[in-house]
Amino acid sequence: MKILHTSDWHLGKLFHAVNLLEDQRHVLGQLIAMVEDEKPDAVVVAGDVYDRAVPSAEAVDLLDWVLTEIVDRLATPTILIAGNHDSPDRLQFGSTLLKKNGLHVAGRVHGDLTPVRVGKDGNEGLLCSVPFLEPAMVREYLNDSSITTHEAALRAITRRFRDMVPVGAPSVLIAHAYVAGGSPSDSERTLSVGGADQVPADCFDGFSYAALGHLHRPQNVSSPRVRYSGSLLKYSRSEAAVAKSVSLAEIGADGACVVRELSLVPRRDVREIQGLLADIESGACADGNSDDYLYIKLLDTTMPVNAMSRLRVRFPNAVDVNVSTAIAATTGATQGKSLRSLDDITLFDTFMKAATDHELTAEERKLVAATIETTASAEVAS
Ligand SMILES: [Mn+2]
Structure with missing residues (x-):
């Protein structure tokens, strides 16, 4: 079974006030070409499909285009789950109708949890979709008041799926979560305050591969079979040095898993x-x-x-x-000290020294003193 794993598309995102729709269309075009070349048994989008709970009409149109290409023209089953940026209920719209055509959407946990079976005869596998879980949502769904943390919520849902997967059978757990030990960047929105959002990697034991979303750097966490594909594009300065890719996981009939990274080349880096x-x-x-x-x-x-x-x-x-760092250093050095404790000339001298590495000459001190005096008397006069 061959799975093309991607996540964190953030369709419609603004980057320093620049609308990235054309940049996103550009790399989604590459993703469509990969589906044509590699012929995976399924495409998995592990959450944060949109950047906002109420996406723009243009972002919805872009998703419509890429899904029509992959699911309809290329007849490749596709699984979308909601991330913390998506509206669970809006993403869920039409899911019962869409699954008949090969598009499996998990916006929220509801009804009976059912794995999706994909692959060809003799090389089939089960895909288990876990949309982004708010503990309160799972507490209500399972009617279990003991569920108060992200870890408890994820464990409760993955346990249900694990019970439906025969031991050793090829299986993929799809989730949107912050796995402890993962390396974040500056473009993820925190899931909860104070680290309570992190879940241990052993939540995914028993599955051949965990196709994760949330962290925007492509990376394995603790093992190559627990993996973030990373976001579609670089969405923050902290990602400047990190190339983006999608992950192609090939899972054998024995559940063994080999992953390849396929590079995405941005329209603008x-x-x-x-x-x-x-x-x-x-x-x-x-x-x-x-x-x-x-x-x-x-x-x-x-x-x-x-x-x-x-x-x-x-x-x-x-x-x-x-x-420059010199000017920034001056600002840093004076932080915490009372600027008012320094007279004007000493303050200016400190700044000059940090910014230019030169102290004021006697002549410059006179000039600065005269300027300060003129300015001060002008302020008094006005
Ligand atoms: Mn994200």
Whole structure:
């Protein structure tokens, strides 16, 4: 059985006020081509299909397009589960009708939990869908007042599925959760406060493969068969160095599992560059595509005027400009101390030293003192 595992599409997401729909369409086109080439027995989307509980019409249209291509044109069964960004009830809409056509949607836990059987004769397997679980939702569903944590909720649901899977049979548990030991980035919304959202990897014991969503970096947690495919695109600065991919899991009749990563190539990459403004403007840091989404760190010792508008001439999709570490260090060094305890000249001197590594000369001190005095007397006069 061959499963194409992807997650965290976040369709309709805004990235620094840029609508990513075209970027998402671009990589979803690659995903469709992978389904054509690899002919998996199922495609699994492990939650956060949309970025918002009420997605834009354009985001809904994009999902309609990609599902029609995969489920209808390529006749590949597809499983969608809700993540913490999705509305369980809205995603659930039409699920009974859709499953007759090979689209299996789990927005919330309801009714009887039933695994989906996929694969060809002699190489079949069971797919068990666990949408993002709020403990209160599971407490009500199972009528079990002891369920108060994410771990208890997940264990209660996975136990039910485990009881339906014959021992050793090829099986995939699909879930949207934060597995302890996983490495987060800056674009996941926390599931609950204070680490109470984390679940142990042994919740997935007894399944051939756990196809996970929530963490946006592609990664295994504790074992190659407990895996996050990672998000469709880089959705934060912290992901600049992490390439995105989908995971192709091949599960043998004995339940043994081998996973390959298939790369996604973005329309515009997210990158970090640094240098002096003049060098960056003149193209000295011109590696890569100038259309990329860039986080730019300026190493200038003085704050350049209109830095962002100047940078956008060469890099129209620059999303953030940061000043040099020297200037940032000054801010950091003065934090916690009372700035009012320093006289104006000493304060300015401290800043200059941190920003330029030079103390004021006697002549400069005089100039600064005179300027401060003129400014102060002008303020008194006005
Ligand atoms: Mn997500």
